Amino acid sequence: MRIFPLLVCALIYTFTFAQDDKTLRSIYDMALTKSEAYDNLRYLCKDIGARLSGSSEADSAVAWGKRTLESLNLDTVYLQEITVPHWERGKREKVYFFNEKGKNALKVSALGGSVSTGLNQFIKGQVLEVKSIEELNDLEDSMVRGKVVFFNRPMDPKLISTFSAYGSCVDQRYAGATEASKKGAIAVVIRSMNLRNDDFPHTGSMGYEEGVDSIPAFAVSTNDANYLSENIKNHKELELSLKSHCKTYPDRISYNVIGEIKGSEYPNEYITVGGHIDSWDIGEGAQDDGAGVVQSIEVLHLLKMMDLKPKHTIRVVLFMNEENGNRGGLGYAERAASEKEKHLMALESDRGGFSPRGFSINGTEKQLNEISKWKSLFEPYGIHEFKMGFAGVDINPLKDDKICLIGLSPDSQRYFDHHHSDNDIFEHVNKRELELGAASMTSLIYLIDKYWIY
Amino acid sequence: MRIFPLLVCALIYTFTFAQDDKTLRSIYDMALTKSEAYDNLRYLCKDIGARLSGSSEADSAVAWGKRTLESLNLDTVYLQEITVPHWERGKREKVYFFNEKGKNALKVSALGGSVSTGLNQFIKGQVLEVKSIEELNDLEDSMVRGKVVFFNRPMDPKLISTFSAYGSCVDQRYAGATEASKKGAIAVVIRSMNLRNDDFPHTGSMGYEEGVDSIPAFAVSTNDANYLSENIKNHKELELSLKSHCKTYPDRISYNVIGEIKGSEYPNEYITVGGHIDSWDIGEGAQDDGAGVVQSIEVLHLLKMMDLKPKHTIRVVLFMNEENGNRGGLGYAERAASEKEKHLMALESDRGGFSPRGFSINGTEKQLNEISKWKSLFEPYGIHEFKMGFAGVDINPLKDDKICLIGLSPDSQRYFDHHHSDNDIFEHVNKRELELGAASMTSLIYLIDKYWIY
Numbered sequence: 001m002r003i004f005p006l007l008v009c010a011l012i013y014t015f016t017f018a019q020d021d022k023t024l025r026s027i028y029d030m031a032l033t034k035s036e037a038y039d040n041l042r043y044l045c046k047d048i049g050a051r052l053s054g055s056s057e058a059d060s061a062v063a064w065g066k067r068t069l070e071s072l073n074l075d076t077v078y079l080q081e082i083t084v085p086h087w088e089r090g091k092r093e094k095v096y097f098f099n100e101k102g103k104n105a106l107k108v109s110a111l112g113g114s115v116s117t118g119l120n121q122f123i124k125g126q127v128l129e130v131k132s133i134e135e136l137n138d139l140e141d142s143m144v145r146g147k148v149v150f151f152n153r154p155m156d157p158k159l160i161s162t163f164s165a166y167g168s169c170v171d172q173r174y175a176g177a178t179e180a181s182k183k184g185a186i187a188v189v190i191r192s193m194n195l196r197n198d199d200f201p202h203t204g205s206m207g208y209e210e211g212v213d214s215i216p217a218f219a220v221s222t223n224d225a226n227y228l229s230e231n232i233k234n235h236k237e238l239e240l241s242l243k244s245h246c247k248t249y250p251d252r253i254s255y256n257v258i259g260e261i262k263g264s265e266y267p268n269e270y271i272t273v274g275g276h277i278d279s280w281d282i283g284e285g286a287q288d289d290g291a292g293v294v295q296s297i298e299v300l301h302l303l304k305m306m307d308l309k310p311k312h313t314i315r316v317v318l319f320m321n322e323e324n325g326n327r328g329g330l331g332y333a334e335r336a337a338s339e340k341e342k343h344l345m346a347l348e349s350d351r352g353g354f355s356p357r358g359f360s361i362n363g364t365e366k367q368l369n370e371i372s373k374w375k376s377l378f379e380p381y382g383i384h385e386f387k388m389g390f391a392g393v394d395i396n397p398l399k400d401d402k403i404c405l406i407g408l409s410p411d412s413q414r415y416f417d418h419h420h421s422d423n424d425i426f427e428h429v430n431k432r433e434l435e436l437g438a439a440s441m442t443s444l445i446y447l448i449d450k451y452w453i454y
Numbered sequence: 455m456r457i458f459p460l461l462v463c464a465l466i467y468t469f470t471f472a473q474d475d476k477t478l479r480s481i482y483d484m485a486l487t488k489s490e491a492y493d494n495l496r497y498l499c500k501d502i503g504a505r506l507s508g509s510s511e512a513d514s515a516v517a518w519g520k521r522t523l524e525s526l527n528l529d530t531v532y533l534q535e536i537t538v539p540h541w542e543r544g545k546r547e548k549v550y551f552f553n554e555k556g557k558n559a560l561k562v563s564a565l566g567g568s569v570s571t572g573l574n575q576f577i578k579g580q581v582l583e584v585k586s587i588e589e590l591n592d593l594e595d596s597m598v599r600g601k602v603v604f605f606n607r608p609m610d611p612k613l614i615s616t617f618s619a620y621g622s623c624v625d626q627r628y629a630g631a632t633e634a635s636k637k638g639a640i641a642v643v644i645r646s647m648n649l650r651n652d653d654f655p656h657t658g659s660m661g662y663e664e665g666v667d668s669i670p671a672f673a674v675s676t677n678d679a680n681y682l683s684e685n686i687k688n689h690k691e692l693e694l695s696l697k698s699h700c701k702t703y704p705d706r707i708s709y710n711v712i713g714e715i716k717g718s719e720y721p722n723e724y725i726t727v728g729g730h731i732d733s734w735d736i737g738e739g740a741q742d743d744g745a746g747v748v749q750s751i752e753v754l755h756l757l758k759m760m761d762l763k764p765k766h767t768i769r770v771v772l773f774m775n776e777e778n779g780n781r782g783g784l785g786y787a788e789r790a791a792s793e794k795e796k797h798l799m800a801l802e803s804d805r806g807g808f809s810p811r812g813f814s815i816n817g818t819e820k821q822l823n824e825i826s827k828w829k830s831l832f833e834p835y836g837i838h839e840f841k842m843g844f845a846g847v848d849i850n851p852l853k854d855d856k857i858c859l860i861g862l863s864p865d866s867q868r869y870f871d872h873h874h875s876d877n878d879i880f881e882h883v884n885k886r887e888l889e890l891g892a893a894s895m896t897s898l899i900y901l902i903d904k905y906w907i908y
Contacts, residue, residue: 032611157486157886160835195886355809355865357836381614382811382865384838411809411836411865413886432611432649432867 017377020450023308024377024443030302031439037301038431040068040294041353045284045426052112052281053321054086054252061277062255065293065318069259072301076262079255082331084321086252087113089281090245095189095218097127097240099231106228107221109201109282109421110244111173111190112324113208114217122241123216125186129232133171133179145184148240150232151176152191152225155416162412163351166193170204177217178209187216187242191225193416199223200421203280205324216244256328257318261300263449265311270336271445272315272346273299276322276394283424287415290426291353291434293318295408298438299445310449312344319394322350326393333397345448347406347441348392352418353434354410358385359444362396363404371406374447383440385409404448408441471831474904477762478831478897484756485893492885494522494748495807499738499880506566506735507775508540508706515731516709519747519772523713526755530716533709536785538775540706541567543735544699549643549672551581551694553685560682561675563655563736563875564698565627565644566778567662568671576695577670579640583686587625587633599638602694604686605630606645606679609870616866617805620647624658631671632663641670641696645679647870653677654875657734659778670698710782711772715754717903719765724790725899726769726800727753730776730848737878741869744880745807745888747772749862752892753899764903766798773848776804780847787851799902801860801895802846806872807888808864812839813898816850817858825860828901837894839863858902862895 031037048064051057062079069077095108110116117123125148130136132153136144151172155165170193177188192202201219208214220228232238257277263269275292279285296316303314319328336343358378361368372386390396391405399405410433418424485491502518505511516533523531549562564570571577579602584590586607590598605626609619624647631642646656655673662668674682686692711731717723729746733739750770757768773782790797812832815822826840844850845859853859864887872878 028614029612158483160482160890162886355867382839385836413809413890414884417884430868430871432616436614436867 020377020447023446026306027302027442027446028381028439030305031298031435031442032432034305035298035435035438037294037298037434037438040297041286041290041429041434042426044290044293045286049284050281051277051279051285053084053254053278053324054249055281058254058278058320062257062320065257065277068297069257069316072259072304074259074261074300076260078258080258080331080335081253081255082320082327083251084254084327085325086249087324088247088249090247093218093244095220095240095242097231097238099235106224107199107201108189108218109203110246111206111217111219112203112280113206113248114244114246115214116244116246117187117216117242120245122243123186124239124241127232127238127240129229133175136179136183139183141183144180147185148187148189148242149176149180149185150189150228152229154191155193155195157195162195162416165195166416169193173204173219174206177206177215178212181213181215185215187218189218189220189240192219192222193419194222196417197222197226200423202419202421203282204420216242218242218244254320256320256332259300259316261303261310261314263312264309267313269312269342269344270315271312271344271449272317272395273441273445274317274319274394275349276320276328277318278321278323280323280420283422284426286424286426286429287352287418288420288424289322289350291429291437292349295349295353295434295438295441299442302438302442308446312449314445314449322393329394330397336398343398343403344452345404345406346395346398347408347445348395349408349437349441350392350394351408351410351412352415353429353437354414355433356383356408356410356437356440358383358387358409360387360389360391360407360409361404362389362391362399367404378440378443381436381440406444408437410437474831474901477900480760481756481896481900482835482893484759485752485889485896486886488759489752489889489892490755491748491752491888491892494751495740495744495883495888496880498744498747499740503738504735505731505733505739507538507708507732507778508703509735512708512732512774516711516774519711519731522751523711523770526713526758528713528715528754530714532712534712534785534789535707535709536774536781537705538708538781539779540703541778542701542703544701547672547698549674549694549696551685551692553689560678561653561655562643562672563657564700565660565671565673566657566734567660567702568698568700569668570698570700571641571670571696574699576697577640578693578695581686581692581694583683587629590633590637593637595637598634601639602641602643602696603630603634603639604643604682606683608645609647609649611649616649616870619649620870623647627658627673628660631660631669632666635667635669639669641672643672643674643694646673646676647873648676650871651676651680654877656874657736658874670696672696672698708774710774710786713754713770715757715764715768717766718763721767723766723796723798724769725766725798725903726771726849727895727899728771728773728848729803730774730782731772732775732777734777734874737876738880740878740880740883741806741872742874742878743776743804745883745891746803749803749807749888749892749895753896756892756896762900766903768899768903776847783848784851790852797852797857798906799858799860800849800852801862801899802849803862803891803895804846804848805862805866806864806869807883807891808868809887810837810862810864810891810894812837812841812863814841814843814845814861814863815858816843816845816853821858832894832897835890835894860898862891864891
């Protein structure tokens with residue numbers, strides 16, 4: 001007696017999934033044959049290039065983003081005004097020391113937001129190597145005063161997720177200058193957040209604390225961090241000379257770029273997909289986050305090409321200023337709150353355009369369970385990982401107890417070879433990997449739009 | 455009453471797996487911090503380089519392999535003699551055509567085993583484009599006679615596994631020359647087996663048929679295949695001029711390189727792990743298959759470093775001549791049969807040093823089920839795919855109804871960007887991805903040695 005309804009359920013389930021199986025197959029087929037993501041990325045990287053908030057390149061990227069969304073024949077395309085910080089590196093930095101071989105120039109890059117060493121002037125101090133802020137704090141102030149503190153803790157290679165390795169290491173970069181300044185240091189040099197040994201310095205954001213002197217901060221390549229460390233062992237009073245030219249200017253006006261396909265049944269309920277259109281000022285911002293931007297655009301392009309009409313409004317947001325302020329993400333969430341917009345889900349791609357492995361879900365257990373039911377649909381595409389975790393910086397301010405935030409999780413092994421460095425260029429993004437990510441994002445949005453229970 | 459034994463089973467299971475969990479964690483930790491695989495690969499690629507069977511570089515690779523295994527302090531290291539084909543490319547090939555712009559040189563590479571166009575001499579013929587052997591066979595012989603047949607079927611981008619895309623396309627390369635020759639063609643040009651559009655010609659093996667004239671065969675880069683195809687559309691009687699210098703010499707003596715850790719309980723029962731030490735003569739054979747070679751060596755290095763004493767004999771085999779004859783794989787299987795060696799399992803890595811995704815198992819359903827029980831042990835390392843499938847060319851001749859053949863399955867998206875081309879160089883192998891593969895192989899061998907039921 002109880003078997004009959006079970007059977008019906010099983011049949012409905014099988015039938016539904018068979019349909020979805022076909023739709024996902026079509027999405028992947030389309031992405032792997034008709035996607036514009038790779039060509040879009042080439043333009044963004046090669047014709048515009050690095051695009052830090054407040055720069056003219058960031059303005060060009062906004063104009064490009066709007067133009068590109070307009071070409072998709074969406075229902076709405078508009079700019080959302082925000083103000084952004086404006087920091088410029090100026091001329092490339094110089095750091096060197098002398099040893100018995102003569103002058104040794106290190107491969108360095110000022111951290112984003114750093115003050116300069118003063119008008120075209122080298123500063124000089126004995127270098128003090130530590131592995132952590134804790135190790136620094138255990139030292140007497142007199143040991144630190146007047147010195148250049150060198151934070152040299154490497155990312156832990158044993159962590160399989162390189163984002164975990166980054167998370168447990170990046171405090172040096174973000175807070176190192178302030179902590180060293182409190183003890184009287186004159187500058188800091190930070191080992192680049194990179195698991196590889198190579199010659200690229202990796203910049204990134206840092207913060208100063210009110211009431212604490214702002215001192216200049218530099219990243220040094222991993223090879224040169226190792227070289228400097230060896231030299232410190234052999235030369236007890238090694239001195240570093242450092243020069244940087246960076247400067248913070250008044251805030252500027254900039255924009256999030258937004259496009260929408262209106263929902264056929266629930267036009268006032270939103271599913272957001274996005275990446276950030278700004279990048280650091282070195283390299284081309286290809287993996288971080290040109291890839292996420294063109295994948296997010298591609299989600300709407302694929303829906304349009306396949307004539308998949310969503311029930312809810314699908315909104316793509318190219319967020320400005322993720323790298324040094326998150327003003328785009330904050331502004332978007334503020335606007336959503338003040339307009340009382342109902343947001344069901346937001347999906348971000350900001351972990352590079354590598355082979356997609358799964359999704360990182362910042363939501364309720366129930367939401368994770370609902371999404372996990374679709375696992376078998378994704379398996380043919382190598383998508384296996386549906387886990388609770390952080391979703392993305394730009395969408396994070398949307399968090400409340402209802403919305404489900406989701407991050408695309410690509411393979412993370414190569415990400416920090418590129419991140420925030422001159423090595424983050426178009427050539428290192430693989431077309432197929434990028435397209436598979438876009439197809440995975442589109443598939444998830446298709447299923448959420450179709451089945452979401454709230 | 456029935457709950458008690460179940461509980462005991464569950465406890466035993468949990469306890470056993472907790473131990474294995476720890477051992478796998480140690481294997482991965484060790485691989486990610488103490489592996490020599492990457493440095494070994496650098497030597498093999500940069501100090502030896504391309505190493506086609508019969509070349510002096512292949513001899514150097516054998517000597518290096520033996521030296522490297524000897525440095526691991528194994529129980530046995532020896533060479534296994536085989537004879538190998540000896541084909542040489544000679545000077546790089548030239549193929550060109552004229553159009554209204556003048557002379558257009560194409561980026562080409564003779565296929566491995568091809569005959570030359572004759573002593574330092576161009577041959578010339580009208581080009582005929584086809585998409586498949588079937589399309590060719592449907593043509594009248596008179597349409598083909600005296601012409602150069604251009605096989606231009608691209609790999610199918612919709613197939614998620616690029617190896618499936620390769621498998622359904624490579625017939626053009628292997629048999630195209632023979633089929634075209636049967637209809638009177640004077641040469642063939644084959645679109646490179648590459649999913650990307652780029653400038654690298656990709657060589658690879660081809661065969662001739664007895665009683666059919668051997669005609670010269672070339673691979674052309676995907677960009678130039680597209681360019682040639684466009685020109686054919688606009689110039690009905692486009693003629694290609696082709697020159698190649700390749701030559702087959704008498705077979706030479708070469709070797710498989712073998713090392714063993716003797717089993718503590720079953721020294722006469724073997725688990726083999728290997729990759730192939732030969733490569734094509736262009737590029738550096740980094741992904742194909744330097745990666746597999748250094749990963750296989752690393753399995754024994756990790757077992758030694760961790761003092762994990764296997765019950766069965768673990769044998770690493772650096773196979774010679776996978777690329778153009780598989781004499782190493784055939785010779786190894788023959789020797790195993792004539793010595794009546796009992797082989798439990800053989801594991802091959804010959805799909806590149808990319809992030810490992812799973813294992814491809816060529817064995818019985820029961821063997822697949824046994825191995826699949828360990829799935830949860832591998833999940834923390836991103837290994838999810840345990841599927842029936844082809845395991846590897848070198849180990850394939852060992853196949854009988856008892857042995858389980860297994861291939862490491864790394865992410866396949868980038869493999870054919872490199873395969874058999876000048877683009878297969880050390881710089882494109884990521885250290886962590888390589889090490890994760892070696893750790894996955896070691897973990898599987900550890901579990902099979904511990905639990906195998908036969």
